[in-house]
Amino acid sequence: MARRISTTLLRPGMRLGRTLYDGHGRVLLRHGTLLRDAFIARLYPLFSFVYIDDEESHGIEVPETIPMELRLSVQNLISAEWQRIRSQASFERVTFERRFADKLRRNMKNLLDVLNNTTIIEEDLASLASHDNSTYVHSMNVTIYSLMIGSAMHLGDSTLIDLALGAILHDIGKLWIPLDVLNKPDRLSLDEFERMKRHTEIGHDILAQQIELSYAVANCALQHHERISGNGYPNGITGDDMHLFSKIIAVADVYDAMVMDRPYREGCAPGDVMEYLFSRVGVDFDLDVVSLFSRKVALYPVGTNVVLSDNTSGIVARLLPDLPSRPIVRLLADADGMPMEPTEVDLSQVLNLTITHSKGLAAMTVID
Ligand SMILES: [Fe+2]
Numbered sequence: 475m476a477r478r479i480s481t482t483l484l485r486p487g488m489r490l491g492r493t494l495y496d497g498h499g500r501v502l503l504r505h506g507t508l509l510r511d512a513f514i515a516r517l518y519p520l521f522s523f524v525y526i527d528d529e530e531s532h533g534i535e536v537p538e539t540i541p542m543e544l545r546l547s548v549q550n551l552i553s554a555e556w557q558r559i560r561s562q563a564s565f566e567r568v569t570f571e572r573r574f575a576d577k578l579r580r581n582m583k584n585l586l587d588v589l590n591n592t593t594i595i596e597e598d599l600a601s602l603a604s605h606d607n608s609t610y611v612h613s614m615n616v617t618i619y620s621l622m623i624g625s626a627m628h629l630g631d632s633t634l635i636d637l638a639l640g641a642i643l644h645d646i647g648k649l650w651i652p653l654d655v656l657n658k659p660d661r662l663s664l665d666e667f668e669r670m671k672r673h674t675e676i677g678h679d680i681l682a683q684q685i686e687l688s689y690a691v692a693n694c695a696l697q698h699h700e701r702i703s704g705n706g707y708p709n710g711i712t713g714d715d716m717h718l719f720s721k722i723i724a725v726a727d728v729y730d731a732m733v734m735d736r737p738y739r740e741g742c743a744p745g746d747v748m749e750y751l752f753s754r755v756g757v758d759f760d761l762d763v764v765s766l767f768s769r770k771v772a773l774y775p776v777g778t779n780v781v782l783s784d785n786t787s788g789i790v791a792r793l794l795p796d797l798p799s800r801p802i803v804r805l806l807a808d809a810d811g812m813p814m815e816p817t818e819v820d821l822s823q824v825l826n827l828t829i830t831h832s833k834g835l836a837a838m839t840v841i842d
Contacts, residue, residue: 534777599618646677773798778790780831782803782819
């Protein structure tokens, strides 16, 4: 029972539609909490959007692709290890804690088990990120998307586990990039960009030293910013020389980064990002990877605000497994933007209507 609205539109008395966690995986506010001014003030700096539960969204369930306990188990494991290795003076001799790789592998296996029963990601995974946990949520989302693509390619389980390890650790080299460069909202200077690029080689060097990990995992850190036509970094190799894992992680990484909200900008709509990925096929990305990915992730996740071609607007209520691009939409506002009696329209049946915009339109569907 939820829909997504901008944090700026939260009002006392609204009910939270999804539990919110802080950067350490601790519950900030539980699903069902009635919001008060003090709560809203706490949420505002951390989240750009949250799910609320109201009469208009009654009965709409935002699916939970990955059980939160599993997500938090991975997040806590990684954040503890990151903290530990960040304190080590140099990346040239980093050693993981003795059981870290084993524990991570077990978690990746559990993740794969869940995803083996998932045909399409129906929720907006990027919406789980707050401004203080976005790194962990992003790594996890990249891993989920990579596994969805890899299993659509019928890779075997042990290959998929290596792909998952490569995806979850792909940005480990960023631990050695100064935070002011990492979090800079503006364009990086040439010098800063050169420093940023180094995270690929640093990550590779760290992972290649870990005897518990296969070299394919280290290679993901090295190659995930390489691009098919050779215009990526650090080595400018082309698609022929890129490992399949890197082609997969490159797509998953760019998709999640573009969809995710940042403190300084709202994330792009999933459908728009998918269009962008297709437009860069053969230049940046591999055709098979992008095509398979486009069938595994909902362009209009459940709970998303949408505007239809007749200017009516509402929220995505349900997805149809065979036709996820034409969901069932609960209309809440008429063509003039005036509130209307909630009515559901099944876009798989009503073919003369299309979705023209999604996301970022919260103001149009909030009825005070
Ligand atoms: Fe990266």
